[in-house]
Amino acid sequence: xxxxxxxxxxxxxxxxxxxxxxxxxxxxxxxxxxxxxxxxxxxxxxxxxxxxxxxxxxxxxxxxxxxxxxxxxxxxxxxxxxxxxxxx
Numbered sequence: 001x002x003x004x005x006x007x008x009x010x011x012x013x014x015x016x017x018x019x020x021x022x023x024x025x026x027x028x029x030x031x032x033x034x035x036x037x038x039x040x041x042x043x044x045x046x047x048x049x050x051x052x053x054x055x056x057x058x059x060x061x062x063x064x065x066x067x068x069x070x071x072x073x074x075x076x077x078x079x080x081x082x083x084x085x086x087x088x
Contacts (some may be wrong), residue, residue: 004084005015012057015027024039026057028053034049040065040067064085067082
């Protein structure tokens with residue numbers, strides 16, 4: 001699962017493979033926390049992060065939604081997604 005971005009101690013990853021399940025999503029990791037975020041809504045669909053980190057990831061998704069969808073399309077074809085600029 002390639003890392004597509006890292007910021008403020010948060011690691012963002014996206015699985016690659018034709019069998020990856022919908023809806024389009026990312027995996028976010030922060031310390032011992034893990035969460036899956038829906039790309040379309042920015043909502044957590046599984047797991048959890050602390051509130052501040054949840055807000056940061058949701059804001060990052062909002063800023064990079066088009067890039068994330070493009071990466072999702074690559075990943076579902078088994079191709080490596082591109083890196084995306086971190087939140088600054």
